[in-house]
Amino acid sequence: MPEALPLTPTVIHECVSIVRLHGEACFHCGAVSKTLREAGLVKVCGSSRVWRIVTCGCRGRAAAE
DSSP: OOOOOOOOOEEEOSOOOHHHHTTSSOTTTOOSSSOOEEEEEEEETTOOOEEEEEEOSHHHHHHHO
């Protein structure tokens, strides 16, 4: 079975709360009391650090409405 290609991080150009970067809150809405799932990788513009982010699914629900 072929191995999956590594995901390229999304580059974020605006200021982001550190709790969102640490995966302690939904990256999109900031929710902390909802179930959070891995949502990918981001890199803040001007930095080389790659962050694993989480989401509560708020973006998926908004798109479905």
